[in-house]
Amino acid sequence: MLGNRYAKKVRQKDEGEKPFWISFADLMTALMTLFLVVMAVSLMVVTKKINEATQAEEERTSEILDICTSMKTELAAKNPLITVDCKENRINFGEAGRFGHNDYRLNEAGIEALSTLVPVVLNAANSDNGKKWFKQIVIEGFTDTDGSYLYNLNLSLRRSEWVMCSLLDPNFNPNLTLTEAQKNQIKQLFLAGGVSFNAAKDSKEASRRVELRMQFYGLKDKDTAEEQPNFVSAPIEICQLPR
Template sequence: MARGFRNERHMSRAPEGEKESFWVSYTDLMSALLVIFALVLMITIYNTQSAYEEKEAAINEKNQMIEEVIGVKSEIIQELIKAFEDSDLALEVDPQTGAIRFSGGVFFDSNSSQVSAKGRTYLEQFIPQYINILLSDRFRDEISQIIVEGHTDTAGGYLYNLKLSQDRALSVVEQVFQPNFPDFQYKEELKSVITANGRSFSIPILKKDGKIDANKSRRVEFKFRLKDDQLLDQLQGLGERDGN
């Protein structure tokens, strides 16, 4: 009986040892899983932080580039405003874009694309000062285009006015390069950047009451574009998407 009792005790202990071994193995497994989970979490946090820092650096670089381009443009505009603020010429300088607008009747008679005597006098005074700023050593490498842009009022059809506005813009450029036009600094350099465009009546000037001002709509504008203007548009577009 004693032998049987000892066997019974021995048999009852075996499952207890197996159970203990099972729990030890389970604990080790959970510990390993926790370690793996902690490592994965740390890697995820590190990668997220790195991605955030890279994105932040890219945004800062983009913003710096925008500030530099805007800074150059603002500097040119301030130079133009300063140069023509006391001028007797009938012109306006847009403080936002730097576009210079000569109102209707300054360069052309009605339905004419031939530069008038008064218009030539204006050009002789305006062009040397204008080009001396844009193509100076300070800004020459920044300038992509100098644009002479013709605009008309709404009298007549669109195509008629498109041709008229194009012819007027081209006449202004032709006048500047006539042999009898007074010589000015950067005249040869100007040939590589100047262009003439016509806009018909697509961008009229409005009065305060919202009606079209026919006289002001008949105009010639001088504009400039920077080499980085397209890049600026792209960067600002990226900024808008990042903001969304």
């Protein structure tokens, strides 16, 4: 009798514990399943964003290459002295873009090359792809290694400023005829900047040069394009450099 009574109590205890452990196991299984679902969805979202960003960057690169390639083809047909590097996004005029020793005045061949270049650049900037990505063109004047750093910095600034004067002041380049709208666009698109002798060439003659560096919007930069300062209303007047 005593043995049977104790055995019955043990069976009741086992039967009371079984539902608890079964529920706990189901809860852990459900939590693990939920975790896996959340992780799978998160991975899908991240992968989708990465693919979209990669595709957008590929489209941007392709469209910028189209801008540069079309300019390169057109300029090569009009003036063989002008070369366009679509890998570095740079434009140079070869010997036509060189300066004399301690001189900031561009030679006649360089001014002629500028006259050929400007309409092509403006057409490219006003194209569908150009309106999306063309940011600006930096005019970079270079010097040789003779003289002090600050002297050459001032000289390189004057060389880039001379190029800008040749774009906007008819007295410097009477062959270049621009409308007021085109002049305003040049004020926005072109930027004069000196770089001293930070990129000297093999010879001093080749170092004394001017180059144009094209800059394009990035995917994030495009959203802030409207925040750039506007110089359209600023008067042009005349160039301050002595001719």
